[in-house]
Amino acid sequence: VIHMITPTYSCWTQKADLTRLSQTLMHIKNLHWIVVEDSDNKTGLVARFLKKCNLKYTHLNVRTKKELQRNSKEPVWRKSRGVEQRNLGLNWLRRNHMTMPGKGKGDVVYFGDDDNTYDIELFDEIRATRKLSVWPVGICGGLRWEGPVCDDKGTVVDWHRSWAKLRPFPIDFAGFAIKLDVVLQFSTAEINPDSRIGWLESDFLSQMVQPSDAEGRASNCKKVLVWHTRTEKPKTKDEERLIAQGQPSDPLIET
Amino acid sequence: VIHMITPTYSCWTQKADLTRLSQTLMHIKNLHWIVVEDSDNKTGLVARFLKKCNLKYTHLNVRTKKELQRNSKEPVWRKSRGVEQRNLGLNWLRRNHMTMPGKGKGDVVYFGDDDNTYDIELFDEIRATRKLSVWPVGICGGLRWEGPVCDDKGTVVDWHRSWAKLRPFPIDFAGFAIKLDVVLQFSTAEINPDSRIGWLESDFLSQMVQPSDAEGRASNCKKVLVWHTRTEKPKTKDEERLIAQGQPSDPLIET
Numbered sequence A, B: 001v002i003h004m005i006t007p008t009y010s011c012w013t014q015k016a017d018l019t020r021l022s023q024t025l026m027h028i029k030n031l032h033w034i035v036v037e038d039s040d041n042k043t044g045l046v047a048r049f050l051k052k053c054n055l056k057y058t059h060l061n062v063r064t065k066k067e068l069q070r071n072s073k074e075p076v077w078r079k080s081r082g083v084e085q086r087n088l089g090l091n092w093l094r095r096n097h098m099t100m101p102g103k104g105k106g107d108v109v110y111f112g113d114d115d116n117t118y119d120i121e122l123f124d125e126i127r128a129t130r131k132l133s134v135w136p137v138g139i140c141g142g143l144r145w146e147g148p149v150c151d152d153k154g155t156v157v158d159w160h161r162s163w164a165k166l167r168p169f170p171i172d173f174a175g176f177a178i179k180l181d182v183v184l185q186f187s188t189a190e191i192n193p194d195s196r197i198g199w200l201e202s203d204f205l206s207q208m209v210q211p212s213d214a215e216g217r218a219s220n221c222k223k224v225l226v227w228h229t230r231t232e233k234p235k236t237k238d239e240e241r242l243i244a245q246g247q248p249s250d251p252l253i254e255t
């Protein structure tokens, strides 16, 4: 089973992003989707959405702590997003893996944000994970792609990146998968919201594995099967004007 | 058969957008995907992509005329995008529908941009089209949703929109589907790149149909099944720096 942990939060594009992601996941066998809302309570929108989408899922929620929330004036790279949600997903797995149907030696954990783009072939690479798999991520780290450079045996011989070159694992969350067994063995490993900018992944992985544990996949890291796309934030000015005029878009129509 | 016409152009997010869209379309039966590149020649990237994705498709190309191209300094709403590509798709259908396998009375034309988000349920609504179907589009026209307002028989009684209120069809290309027969009957109808801002759809549809022909679908227009999402343009500064240093992201790795 692949356990895919997806943080998500209320915004205009949330249902669209979850919809197209779910339609990709519908192609994948033996997937368990752990959707973690950044909210004090589970929302009806996400609950209804998950119920309808016919995937095996777990619905969780945890609100990002005040001091970690980004205010809309701060640049987007100043605060990490999705940290406490990913940690809740990890800890849920640690507490519940024993009672999960179909739990086997092959279980793998993958972090998949709601607005990234996943080629369905990626999931074959995830499934093949022995300890830690890595691969390049498209449109990431300021580059056309960022990630491992491998020899023709899949041994990582270098990392292609443009900044924070000292990172032991210079990759995005979308660029690796880790065996569930490893996450269970290191039962206190977690993502640290106080990690330096860009070091979240490295600080997290360093608690469990070493760079030499990384196996390069996706045709020895020659194929990009996941892209760190971002969905543009829509302008809400016109809607606000209509709201002020008492004529909002019918709120009974869910978007 | 649903003929879905999708303009597309070379950019960092193109393959990602086409990938996730194709994974949605893989769920749809009897779909014919007409992909029209905005380019002087068909690119290898799109040709390889289409060959691999196991959909029934037609690959076309036409480069947008110089005077219609937007320079990167102009605001995005100043020039329409995808106009000549959609027209080529229409004219291809007019020239080739007779020889298409499976061509039947039920054929419908839909315009689906590569970065929108489509719920697979939308295609049932498209397929049900008799002459002209309409429905609300999420995150569109500056609003949470823009589109028709219907009574409980699906008759359009109003349009919800925030600007250009005089438009006879105040909807986005993603918000309607039209019977192929109608497109064949009005064999010179086309999208006019000189239409006023926001009037492309209205000027196009007015050549063939009247507002009273529009049937509201998607639960009498109470459901949003398509969103006018946009994929954020990535910053390319770091890549440019590496290129200047003679160390670009390996160009043999396709993204």
Ligand SMILES: O=c1ccn([C@@H]2O[C@H](COP(=O)(O)OP(=O)(O)O)[C@@H](O)[C@H]2O)c(=O)[nH]1
Binding pocket: A006, A007, A008, A009, A037, A038, A064, A076, A081, A082, A083, A085, A112, A113, A114, A115, A229, A230
């Ligand atoms: O306040 C927020 C903002 C984002 N996210 C989620 O955290 C992940 C990463 O956020 P985002 O995609 O905005 O960050 P990026 O890496 O694209 O800058 C995504 O799955 C979001 O849905 C969240 O839980 N709370």
Ligand SMILES: O=c1ccn([C@@H]2O[C@H](COP(=O)(O)OP(=O)(O)O)[C@@H](O)[C@H]2O)c(=O)[nH]1
Binding pocket: B006, B007, B008, B009, B037, B038, B064, B076, B081, B082, B083, B085, B112, B113, B114, B115, B229, B230
């Ligand atoms: O120079 C361009 C820019 C865009 N497009 C395509 O035209 C459609 C509409 O463009 P875009 O999504 O950028 O416009 P929007 O309506 O989102 O502003 C999309 O399918 C694009 O791939 C194109 O063919 N040439």
Ligand SMILES: [Mn+2]
Binding pocket: A113, A114, A115, A116, A229, A230
């Ligand atoms: Mn993201």
Ligand SMILES: [Mn+2]
Binding pocket: B113, B114, B115, B116, B229, B230
């Ligand atoms: Mn678009």
